[in-house]
């Protein structure tokens with residue numbers, strides 16, 4: 042007779058199958074995928090209200106596939122603005138035009154709405170899975186299960202589970218505490234962004250790779266537009282508007298009371314994403330520069346992989362997440378290489394480097410390479 046499985050022995054006495062720390066877009070999607078399979082998951086989120094930060098807007102086809110697996114893609118399609126393509130410009134000339142065919146369009150949804158749609162879906166799958174105002178304070182791997190200490194309305198308590206997933210964002214306290222490493226990768230620069238009303242926003246993104254640095258302009262749903270500018274113009278509408286106008290040669294419609302926000306686009310990767318029964322997920326596992334808009338989408342692809350790995354492990358009573366641990370760094374490496382390339386294309390440049398860059402962008406947008414480039418931009422192959 043084979044030995045009885047240690048986890049199957051314990052399953053009835055554990056509080057949950059999985060505890061997820063952090064209800065950002067990535068932790069939420071993982072919770073949806075697990076709950077949909079009948080896995081007992083709780084997700085602890087220290088915030089009580091909404092996360093109002095304006096961050097991700099682009100949902101690439103592989104990200105949409107992950108949403109599809111969680112049964113929520115239709116809700117996203119209904120709200121989204123579908124980007125039909127993008128144009129890359131420099132010094133007043135269009136260097137490349139990429140078209141996203143039907144079925145491979147990038148969907149644009151502000152991150153606050155993404156949170157709301159995922160929370161709604163999770164609520165429909167399990168009314169008790171999401172614990173808002175619940176801060177995880179400690180994680181202890183006991184070998185056969187994991188113990189998570191949380192502070193919530195009822196005070197401090199311990200939850201036991203077969204697995205814990207750390208999805209607590211780029212500044213992850215648990216990644217540090219568990220010594221999972223955080224290595225800086227190439228690609229770092231300050232940018233400033235601003236979302237404004239624009240009734241003529243259209244359905245194409247414009248990327249100006251100018252001598253003084255990048256200006257991006259993306260249509261948003263609800264007749265709005267996002268501007269992103271390389272450089273720090275935090276808080277001052279006038280300085281932001283002047284910098285955009287000087288770089289692209291036309292005056293953008295930006296009201297005086299607009300408040301642009303600066304952010305550092307940077308890249309890091311955790312040295313390891315699995316330790317025993319604990320897995321890192323999303324920005325806690327890798328920071329991908331927002332230039333290229335892949336961070337949340339990559340987190341969703343990882344969530345899909347992790348949900349499968351956990352499902353199989355629970356079925357067999359094992360703790361084996363090795364396949365997940367192998368795949369995450371591989372796709373993060375590829376996404377970071379692409380993002381570093383996009384950032385190089387948007388760096389200030391003059392003279393020969395500028396001419397070389399313009400020639401390269403023209404080549405990438407030309408007939409033989411255009412389809413391949415559009416595939417890369419929309420996260421093909423990740």
Ligand SMILES: Cc1cc2nc3c(=O)[nH]c(=O)nc-3n(C[C@H](O)[C@H](O)[C@H](O)COP(=O)(O)OP(=O)(O)OC[C@H]3O[C@@H](n4cnc5c(N)ncnc54)[C@H](O)[C@@H]3O)c2cc1C
Pocket residue numbers: 062063064065066067068069085086087088092095096097098099100152175176177178208209210211234304322323324325331333334335336337338339340
């Ligand atoms: C300007 C900008 C634009 C971007 N644009 C795009 C884009 O277009 N496309 C794209 O794919 N990505 C984009 N990104 C990246 C994207 O925003 C992130 O990749 C994404 O938010 C990561 O989600 P997450 O769930 O891993 O982490 P987060 O969204 O950071 O969520 C982590 C959650 O954990 C909670 N938490 C932390 N500690 C604890 C604790 N101890 N206990 C309980 N809860 C805790 C936090 O309150 C938070 O809610 C952009 C980022 C920026 C800055």
